[in-house]
Every structure is written in structure tokens, then in C-alpha cells.
Amino acid sequence: MKANFIHTYVSVDCVVFGFEDDQLNILLVQRGADKKGVKDMKLPGSLIYTEEDVDDAAHRVLFELTGIKRMSLKQFRCFASPDRAKNPDDVKWLDVAYQPNINRLITVAYLSLSKVDRKLNNISKYKLTEWCPISKLPQMPFDHNRIVKESLTEIRQWIEFDPAIVFELLPQKFTISQLHKLYEAIYNKAIDIRNFHKKVAAMPYVMALEERQKDVSHRAARFYKFDKKEYNKRKTSI
Amino acid sequence: MKANFIHTYVSVDCVVFGFEDDQLNILLVQRGADKKGVKDMKLPGSLIYTEEDVDDAAHRVLFELTGIKRMSLKQFRCFASPDRAKNPDDVKWLDVAYQPNINRLITVAYLSLSKVDRKLNNISKYKLTEWCPISKLPQMPFDHNRIVKESLTEIRQWIEFDPAIVFELLPQKFTISQLHKLYEAIYNKAIDIRNFHKKVAAMPYVMALEERQKDVSHRAARFYKFDKKEYNKRKTSI
Numbered sequence: 328m329k330a331n332f333i334h335t336y337v338s339v340d341c342v343v344f345g346f347e348d349d350q351l352n353i354l355l356v357q358r359g360a361d362k363k364g365v366k367d368m369k370l371p372g373s374l375i376y377t378e379e380d381v382d383d384a385a386h387r388v389l390f391e392l393t394g395i396k397r398m399s400l401k402q403f404r405c406f407a408s409p410d411r412a413k414n415p416d417d418v419k420w421l422d423v424a425y426q427p428n429i430n431r432l433i434t435v436a437y438l439s440l441s442k443v444d445r446k447l448n449n450i451s452k453y454k455l456t457e458w459c460p461i462s463k464l465p466q467m468p469f470d471h472n473r474i475v476k477e478s479l480t481e482i483r484q485w486i487e488f489d490p491a492i493v494f495e496l497l498p499q500k501f502t503i504s505q506l507h508k509l510y511e512a513i514y515n516k517a518i519d520i521r522n523f524h525k526k527v528a529a530m531p532y533v534m535a536l537e538e539r540q541k542d543v544s545h546r547a548a549r550f551y552k553f554d555k556k557e558y559n560k561r562k563t564s565i
Numbered sequence: 566m567k568a569n570f571i572h573t574y575v576s577v578d579c580v581v582f583g584f585e586d587d588q589l590n591i592l593l594v595q596r597g598a599d600k601k602g603v604k605d606m607k608l609p610g611s612l613i614y615t616e617e618d619v620d621d622a623a624h625r626v627l628f629e630l631t632g633i634k635r636m637s638l639k640q641f642r643c644f645a646s647p648d649r650a651k652n653p654d655d656v657k658w659l660d661v662a663y664q665p666n667i668n669r670l671i672t673v674a675y676l677s678l679s680k681v682d683r684k685l686n687n688i689s690k691y692k693l694t695e696w697c698p699i700s701k702l703p704q705m706p707f708d709h710n711r712i713v714k715e716s717l718t719e720i721r722q723w724i725e726f727d728p729a730i731v732f733e734l735l736p737q738k739f740t741i742s743q744l745h746k747l748y749e750a751i752y753n754k755a756i757d758i759r760n761f762h763k764k765v766a767a768m769p770y771v772m773a774l775e776e777r778q779k780d781v782s783h784r785a786a787r788f789y790k791f792d793k794k795e796y797n798k799r800k801t802s803i
Contacts, residue, residue, distance in 0.1 A: 331614050331615055332574060332612040332613070332614060332615065332663060332664070333574065333575050333612065333613050333614060333615050333617070334572060334573070334574055335572070335573060335574075335575060336570060336571065336572055336573075337571050337573060337575070337645070337671060374570040374571065375570070375571050375645070376569050376570060376571060377569055377570065377571050377647070377669070378647045379571070379647065380645050380646050380647065381643050381645040381671070382645075402642060402643060404640060405619050405640060405643050405673045407575070407613070407618050407619040407620075407673075408618050409615070409616045409617065409618065425570060426570070431615070433575060433619070435643045435645075487800045488726035488727045488799075488800065489726045561726075562725045562726065
């Protein structure tokens, strides 16, 4: 009985969403290169240190990758399947990157929806960090594909009751087309644009501005903004 | 560097809320008795096993305590402060209950708002399990008081956008007085009953029934129910 308790390494992994070039992207780092020279991308993460709290570890990882000190991060789930770090390739990488005989590894996953500038100030151990469109995610090590999938499920659950979080990803002034593309990416489905316009019209906190796009080849679209004050009227206060 | 990574035991702890006798209660278990014979109560929890996932461990703990196999549980936070298991009394208890030299212990906390019957079917290692009113929580070991406090903060955040979760704690038919007491307990403050009646009147999903209380010494209060269909109209669907 006594020998049966888990004694494990613990890591943090960060799912950082950013909306750039009208696409929903996730920040990935390069773990190494496989035999065929294909990039081996994964979620940014790290084992946590002996005297470190998990939240601090997540902030450290993102600081090293982006140069941003206090990025808004939300812990969303601990992934602890006994099999999650048993793929031989992953075991081998852990041996080299950290230390041998990591028999089990649980991870605490974080979500960030902050506006992140493309100009990343990477001081981490990773050679390459880059934005990857959510529609073009590669097969990643460990259970990182599952973590991304569940982070999208989590976001959809938040949106059901708190649509404000969508606007954390958009610039202050945005077009309905951008909002539409963002919703399509989060829900991973085509959304009829006419119905979508009706939905947005029913959101009193999405306010039309007088301003329109400039220097575009197509018809200049109107800009909108998210009105937090109007939005907060939805909240149930007791 | 290599020696600096955490290598730790991992536990689960469950904050199980139940509304009984018009009070918001939490399920506690007895760890032992201190020198003065005072009960030493804590949140139900357990170290997880080598081949066990954290969600499974949480369900196991609650099954052992209540006899309920698939209680609705939500993982809400990993608590991993390096100091959380360093109190000498806690270290001593871990030595006896589990094994010596547990130098660090992180825990994954779960929340349950299920309707739990008072008749608990306890097959766990704990002699005593009991409901404790949230207003009378004792000083508990580790960071269990902090975990309860943060679980209440978490619930308040949910309620802001998803008031339905409140009704998970109430019987199918409830009085406004019960709802009022539940809100007061969750928010830990007195709420003016007249204003509260106005708030409830503005909740179209709280429906008055024809039925009233029976066999009460005071004026029989009307029963209400939560209308899930009406409630779901609030959701933002795209």
C-alpha cells in the first residue's frame, strides 16, 4: 500500500490564444527536430522548481517566451493521465531536456486570451516560438493536442454565459467580419454570416462606431467596439 | 539545475457543499484528535495512486465517504504553495497516515454542489464524516481553510453569469426564505429581504408554484421551482 502513492514531476503548460491576420492562433515552441527534419512543436511549458508554486511557474514560462511579466493567465485543468508521458519519443526527450527516469509527469494547464503582440521577446531555451493557426495544428507530443481541444471546450463554456471573453482577443476596434472569423475558429464550424449579423445586433454591448476601415481594396467595413459598461448590466448581482 | 525540479506527492481534496436545515454546509472528515481531545477536522481527500488519474481519485474519495459512485465534481484549482504542508503537525500526520519524508505535497481541489443526503454511507478510513455549517468552520490543517475560501470565491464568480448553479443545492421545491439564506451564506453577508424579493421577481426562471408549506407554526410560505427551460434562454448561442 505505502509504495503505491504517486511520486511525480509536475509541469505547467500554457495555451496562449492570439487573434492575428484574422486567424485564431496558438503560441507554440520547437522542442527539437525529428529524423526527417520536421519541426517538432509543442505547447510552451516547463517542469516546476522545488520551491515554486504552479502559478509562478506558468508566469515564468510566458515571461521567458514573450517578455511579458504579468500576462493574464487562467489555470483551467490538471492533466494527470498515467499514460500521458509514456510515448518513447517523449520519454527520450524528457531524459535529455530534464533528467532521466521521469516515470510520470502531471501537468497543470493554463489559458491566456490576452492580446499578444507578434513581436515576441523570446529569452527561453527554445530556439523557435511561433504562432500557429488553430486550423493547422500539428501532431504534438504528450497530450498537448488534447489540452488544446479541451481548452477550446472550456472557452466555449465560458462564452455561453460570458461572451465578453471573446473581445479580449480582438483589437479595440474590430469589424463584424473579424468577430465572425473568431467565432468560427472557436466553434470550429462555419457560421452563416446573415444569422451572425442578427446575433450581433442582439448584443447591446457591441456598439457601431462612425469610423470605417481605410486603404482597403474592398468596400470599407464599419468598426465596432465592445462596451464593457453596457455588458456588465447582464451580470446577476445580489 | 537538474536537482531543482519538484518531485512530489499529489493529493485531491474535495469541497462538497450541501444545503441542509436551511444552512450551507461542507462535508468534513476527522483526521484525528489533538492533545486536548478537540476534533481535528479537514476536507476529505487522499494521495493519488501511481496509476490513478486525479479525477478518478476525487471520485474514489467521495465514493468512500458517501457511497455515491459518480457524484458531479468540478476540478477548480491546483494548490501548490511550497509551504502548504510544512506545519509540523501536518508533517507528523502525513508520516503516520501515509509515509515518512513527504517533503512537498500539491493538491488538486474539486468542488461539488450536488444534493447530498445526510445519510452518508462512509466506508473510508475516517471514523467520522459530518456536515459542518460554513459559518462554523474550524481551523483546519494544511491550506484547507484557504481552499474553502477560494471555492466560495469561485462559486460567486460562476453565479455572476450562471445563477443556475445555486439551484443545484436546493430541493426541487423551495421557499424564497431558503433561497435567501443560501445566497447570504455564499456571499457571507446579510442581504436585505425586501431587495432580495425584488431580485427574485426579476428572475423569470424562478417560478411560483400553487403549493405552500404544510404543518408549519408560522404562516405557510409559497414554494418555488427553478425552470431550466426558461433559464436556458439566457445563454448565448451562436
